[in-house]
């Protein structure tokens with residue numbers, strides 16, 4: 001499948017069958033998430049892989065009643081950072097020094113950019129970090145499709161309840177997006193064979 005075939009193959013699954021996604025494929029999707037670009041490479045988020053059935057049940061009852069939660073093989077939660085602590089900022093600089101074998105002085109530009117992000121007020125920072133999770137979402141969906149794994153991006157959940165279930169309170173994290181993974185239930189998912197609905201190319205893209 002080329003990339004466009006892959007994008008046509010994928011859709012946001014409403015019903016999954018009971019087949020489990022192999023650990024190899026999950027690892028590839030998680031690695032794609034880790035490699036996703038983020039602003040300055042700050043990766044101001046935490047990624048949770050949820051496979052525990054009791055936890056999935058609790059999420060299905062208290063945060064998201066959509067059937068994908070009950071039926072998926074694995075669930076990924078992208079939780080955005082509420083702030084950038086000094087510790088994280090120092091780790092960011094150290095990671096750059098170690099990975100690229102460069103001096104701290106050579107990273108002064110990156111450090112001042114990161115400091116300007118750190119100074120944002122809380123709601124502005126969270127807005128910024130949540131937007132970073134959407135980039136990761138796009139990469140995860142493409143990676144899943146390339147592995148022929150079905151994935152549903154999900155915002156339709158109670159984020160506060162999710163924060164409580166996942167014990168995020170006081171950890172500087174806020175639930176942003178869910179990605180349900182599994183395999184489409186062709187028989188019970190009305191969307192399984194329905195055509196894509198998108199704006200026409202000329203309407204959507206303007207060449208200047």
Ligand SMILES: Cc1cc2nc3c(=O)[nH]c(=O)nc-3n(C[C@H](O)[C@H](O)[C@H](O)COP(=O)(O)O)c2cc1C
Nearest residue numbers: 010011012013014066152153154155156157196197
């Ligand atoms: C940020 C975001 C949040 C979404 N939330 C949900 C959701 O909560 N439940 C759901 O079934 N689909 C959800 N979707 C799927 C969209 O409805 C779907 O991507 C869109 O209708 C296009 O269809 P397709 O993905 O099947 O091609 C979401 C998509 C995005 C990008």
